Amino acid sequence: MPKRVAEARAELLAKTVRSQQMADERSEILNSGLAANLEMPHPIFIERGEGAYVFDADGNRYIDTSVGFGLHMLGHRHPNIEAAIKQRAELGWMFGIHSTSQVRLANLLLDASPCAERVVFCNTGSEATMYAIRAARGFSGKDKIALFDGFYHGAHDYGMWMTDPTSPPDAPTKLPMGHGIPRALEDLTMLLPYRHPAAFELINKHQDELALVMIEGVQSSNPQPQVGDFLQELAEVCRACGVLFAIDEVITGFRVAYGGAQERFDVTPDLATYGKVLGGGLPVGAITGRADVMNVFTGLAADRGVFSGGTFSGNPLTMEAGSAAVTYLKDHPEIYADIDAAGDRLASEVNAFTENHQIPAQMKNVGSMFQLFFQREPLNSMRDVNTVNGAAEKAFYLHALNRGVLVPGTQRAFLSSAHKPAEIDRLIDVFQTSLADVHAEDLFGDRG
Numbered sequence: 206m207p208k209r210v211a212e213a214r215a216e217l218l219a220k221t222v223r224s225q226q227m228a229d230e231r232s233e234i235l236n237s238g239l240a241a242n243l244e245m246p247h248p249i250f251i252e253r254g255e256g257a258y259v260f261d262a263d264g265n266r267y268i269d270t271s272v273g274f275g276l277h278m279l280g281h282r283h284p285n286i287e288a289a290i291k292q293r294a295e296l297g298w299m300f301g302i303h304s305t306s307q308v309r310l311a312n313l314l315l316d317a318s319p320c321a322e323r324v325v326f327c328n329t330g331s332e333a334t335m336y337a338i339r340a341a342r343g344f345s346g347k348d349k350i351a352l353f354d355g356f357y358h359g360a361h362d363y364g365m366w367m368t369d370p371t372s373p374p375d376a377p378t379k380l381p382m383g384h385g386i387p388r389a390l391e392d393l394t395m396l397l398p399y400r401h402p403a404a405f406e407l408i409n410k411h412q413d414e415l416a417l418v419m420i421e422g423v424q425s426s427n428p429q430p431q432v433g434d435f436l437q438e439l440a441e442v443c444r445a446c447g448v449l450f451a452i453d454e455v456i457t458g459f460r461v462a463y464g465g466a467q468e469r470f471d472v473t474p475d476l477a478t479y480g481k482v483l484g485g486g487l488p489v490g491a492i493t494g495r496a497d498v499m500n501v502f503t504g505l506a507a508d509r510g511v512f513s514g515g516t517f518s519g520n521p522l523t524m525e526a527g528s529a530a531v532t533y534l535k536d537h538p539e540i541y542a543d544i545d546a547a548g549d550r551l552a553s554e555v556n557a558f559t560e561n562h563q564i565p566a567q568m569k570n571v572g573s574m575f576q577l578f579f580q581r582e583p584l585n586s587m588r589d590v591n592t593v594n595g596a597a598e599k600a601f602y603l604h605a606l607n608r609g610v611l612v613p614g615t616q617r618a619f620l621s622s623a624h625k626p627a628e629i630d631r632l633i634d635v636f637q638t639s640l641a642d643v644h645a646e647d648l649f650g651d652r653g
């Protein structure tokens with residue numbers, strides 16, 4: 206008997222009483238601006254995590270497909286990371302000046318990141334991309350940067366643009382993402398079409414103004430597996446045009462391969478930015494790249510020197526957690542084949558089901574990164590995302606949550622190495638059943 210969404214909502218409400226109370230209290234105290242789009246399909250407050258699972262304030266257990274927005278590659282509370290954090294806590298966790306903990310993680314990153322000849326640590330992925338932009342401007346003496354249709358590189362002002370949906374697909378123009386973004390910044394960023402040859406022509410045309418072209422290793426909003434040729438050609442075009450090229454590996458670093466998108470797609474940029482997995486679950490960012498470009502970070506007195514800094518940058522607690530996570534991944538390369546196979550199995554089972562049952566939805570994945578799109582039409586860039594099935598989408602996530610599967614409000618989902626075959630089986634079952642429920646209730650509106 207298919208379940209209706211109203212029934213699922215009522216069941217969920219009945220078992221998440223404490224979360225509901227906390228949501229009410231929180232709305233009195235906190236402005237959840239950020240949470241507006243990061244909110245789960247229903248207010249759920251998480252109390253603890255263990256492996257592939259999180260437990261909410263009412264004690265309900267969920268398979269977690271957020272895993273900290275992708276950062277817990279090894280699942281929650283990995284024992285090696287927990288031990289490293291405890292060990293560092295006993296020695297003091299914040300000094301401000303260089304600590305013995307930094308060099309180890311820097312060496313691990315140098316070894317893992319194909320473009321890395323130097324490393325600078327900061328605290329978030331947003332800071333990392335902000336510094337990469339500053340470094341490119343300092344090094345090149347040029348001001349303009351180019352980013353791709355559908356990008357996300359963090360919350361700083363240089364990245365707060367979205368595509369104007371009325372602009373032509375081969376020459377996208379942008380709109381500010383919300384208020385508070387100075388108009389003066391507008392001319393400093395240009396948008397390029399994603400996975401489209403017109404991007405190369407635009408770089409060529411604007412080469413004298415462009416300090417940097419930056420792209421995500423895999424777009425978090427659009428996990429496309431076939432991006433290798435595009436990335437390689439992009440690297441070549443940038444090189445030929447004398448424009449620095451950065452791959453933002455904040456999500457893909459240590460996830461789509463140990464060496465990130467650079468390794469998976471065999472492409473070497475001038476700079477790469479990191480975050481998430483690199484910190485073992487604690488706040489982190491890093492910029493790596495060619496020694497001559499990275500030299501701008503050695504101080505204002507350096508040739509074309511730029512400022513970088515930050516109270517918590519390279520803090521010992523993060524460095525130890527990150528080293529423990531990265532060392533474990535280095536010592537267990539089989540994790541990557543396993544997690545990719547798990548992601549592929551999940552996507553192919555869900556896609557076979559939607560095809561067999563004529564449900565207008567598809568799952569896209571690059572290994573362990575995945576997202577469901579509620580449409581039949583193919584997706585090349587974010588431009589192709591159709592929001593017409595918003596009601597079906599919302600209902601689907603509510604059903605999934607009610608069945609014990611948590612997908613973050615961003616809908617960008619991830620597996621960890623703690624998601625074993627039993628959890629994948631359960632995810633397949635919950636996704637299929639929930640899609641069937643939404644379809645049976647005609648929330649796609651395609652049943653006539």
Ligand SMILES: Cc1ncc(COP(=O)(O)O)c(C=O)c1O
Nearest residue numbers: 329330331357358359425455480
């Ligand atoms: C590709 C990419 N770059 C940068 C960021 C910003 O990282 P943070 O949230 O740590 O500031 C994100 C965050 O999701 C991201 O996906």
